[in-house]
Amino acid sequence: MTYRFPSLNGLKAFEAAARHLSFKAAAAELGVTAGAVSQQVKRLEMSLGISLFRRLPQGLLLTPEGAVYLPEVSRAFDVLTDATEAVAPALNGRKLSLGIDPVVAERLPKGWPRHSKELDPYIRETRSTNDVELIWSNELDALLLAAKTRHGALSERAICLSGSAAPVYFVTRPGLAECRQSRAIREALDA
Amino acid sequence: MTYRFPSLNGLKAFEAAARHLSFKAAAAELGVTAGAVSQQVKRLEMSLGISLFRRLPQGLLLTPEGAVYLPEVSRAFDVLTDATEAVAPALNGRKLSLGIDPVVAERLPKGWPRHSKELDPYIRETRSTNDVELIWSNELDALLLAAKTRHGALSERAICLSGSAAPVYFVTRPGLAECRQSRAIREALDA
DNA sequence: GCGCGAGGCTTAGAAAATCTCAGTCTACCG
DNA sequence: CGGTAGACTGAGATTTTCTAAGCCTCGCGC
Numbered sequence: 001m002t003y004r005f006p007s008l009n010g011l012k013a014f015e016a017a018a019r020h021l022s023f024k025a026a027a028a029e030l031g032v033t034a035g036a037v038s039q040q041v042k043r044l045e046m047s048l049g050i051s052l053f054r055r056l057p058q059g060l061l062l063t064p065e066g067a068v069y070l071p072e073v074s075r076a077f078d079v080l081t082d083a084t085e086a087v088a089p090a091l092n093g094r095k096l097s098l099g100i101d102p103v104v105a106e107r108l109p110k111g112w113p114r115h116s117k118e119l120d121p122y123i124r125e126t127r128s129t130n131d132v133e134l135i136w137s138n139e140l141d142a143l144l145l146a147a148k149t150r151h152g153a154l155s156e157r158a159i160c161l162s163g164s165a166a167p168v169y170f171v172t173r174p175g176l177a178e179c180r181q182s183r184a185i186r187e188a189l190d191a
Numbered sequence: 192m193t194y195r196f197p198s199l200n201g202l203k204a205f206e207a208a209a210r211h212l213s214f215k216a217a218a219a220e221l222g223v224t225a226g227a228v229s230q231q232v233k234r235l236e237m238s239l240g241i242s243l244f245r246r247l248p249q250g251l252l253l254t255p256e257g258a259v260y261l262p263e264v265s266r267a268f269d270v271l272t273d274a275t276e277a278v279a280p281a282l283n284g285r286k287l288s289l290g291i292d293p294v295v296a297e298r299l300p301k302g303w304p305r306h307s308k309e310l311d312p313y314i315r316e317t318r319s320t321n322d323v324e325l326i327w328s329n330e331l332d333a334l335l336l337a338a339k340t341r342h343g344a345l346s347e348r349a350i351c352l353s354g355s356a357a358p359v360y361f362v363t364r365p366g367l368a369e370c371r372q373s374r375a376i377r378e379a380l381d382a
Numbered sequence: 383g384c385g386c387g388a389g390g391c392t393t394a395g396a397a398a399a400t401c402t403c404a405g406t407c408t409a410c411c412g
Numbered sequence: 413c414g415g416t417a418g419a420c421t422g423a424g425a426t427t428t429t430c431t432a433a434g435c436c437t438c439g440c441g442c
Contacts, residue, residue: 005275008199048279057409072274076267083263084196087256088239248438
């Protein structure tokens with residue numbers, strides 16, 4: 001009564017789909033099927049009485065309303081996530097666990113990213129490994145590899161390190177490549 | 192994955208219970224049973240791995256963690272509610288519908304609260320009526336009455352109008368008496 | 383001291399919400 | 413033209429949330 005807003009599940013689905021402009025990618029990030037995301041967003045739109053997306057055969061476009069809603073919803077989620085982490089540090093779930101190929105580690109500042117204040121909010125732990133299987137088994141969220149790898153449906157982004165000709169590869173589970181943590185890590189490496 | 196926080200339902204239950212320091216009052220506000228609130232909060236605490244309340248035989252006390260969490264959760268809900276209202280004005284549900292006894296209206300500034308900028312965020316509509324039944328039938332959220340009335344389980348707060356000896360009575364559905372809208376209305380009348 | 387009422391706790395089952403699966407549709411590309 | 417990608421939809425499975433009823437402790441009044 002005091003607060004009126006639709007189901008958080010619907011908002012989660014909307015927010016992820018809006019970021020990716022794709023129900024499929026949002027589904028991968030949320031760990032559900034694309035059908036579930038589609039139904040959730042549709043339910044949300046019906047409860048609000050507006051359209052949030054224009055559907056294309058191969059993806060989505062935000063409506064003006066959707067474009068207005070997205071940053072606010074993201075902001076509220078940030079507040080909740082920060083508050084939740086503050087009271088329940090054990091959760092710490094928003095930070096990525098990152099595997100670093102030893103070959104890559106040699107080309108990075110010693111001990112990176114241990115002393116990086118800017119990456120501390122985004123990286124929970126690092127491990128020295130290049131085993132892609134750890135991503136599939138959910139033991140790692142992301143990997144920094146020295147070479148392209150046969151990675152199935154994993155996302156891969158090439159990063160050019162300064163002072164080096166050969167790129168390194170940032171590999172994540174589907175849907176994680178464009179989240180804030182991943183972007184922050186890539187930006188830090190671009191510098 | 193990008194965002195980690197517990198179910199909104201649990202957070203809703205926590206936030207209302209923390210404001211009221213009572214599962215029973217929170218249940219009335221949320222329109223569910225006290226058992227449901229109790230279960231939701233317990234599930235939330237288990238998922239976070241912390242206690243948010245100390246239970247007393249006749250109510251609740253916030254733990255330090257609970258006290259830290261509450262304002263942040265309220266803030267996130269405000270953001271979501273404001274954003275939802277902005278994109279879906281038809282919802283407008285956060286504003287109260289207020290009935291005003293004609294006898295009371297005579298003692299208020301002419302047309303109150305029509306031109307009140309400060310109350311605009313809190314009052315959706317007003318009707319000239321003193322029929323308490325409209326609250327029970329969910330047609331009104333609150334009433335301003337000239338006299339105490341037999342109101343069963345409704346909440347009633349006396350308000351002293353300036354320049355007047357006899358108080359008026361602000362009556363709401365159980366659980367709504369201390370919400371922000373109600374408080375704002377009462378404060379405006381106290382002036 | 384006893385009885386009553388208030389309010390939190392718990393359980394079992396009902397009801398509602400959410401998910402999966404499988405198939406349909408449209409658009410794009412080779 | 414055929415294949416692929418991705419959004420849409422419906423039925424049923426699964427999970428979450430709710431209700432009702434009873435239990436417990438505490439405080440108050442007689």
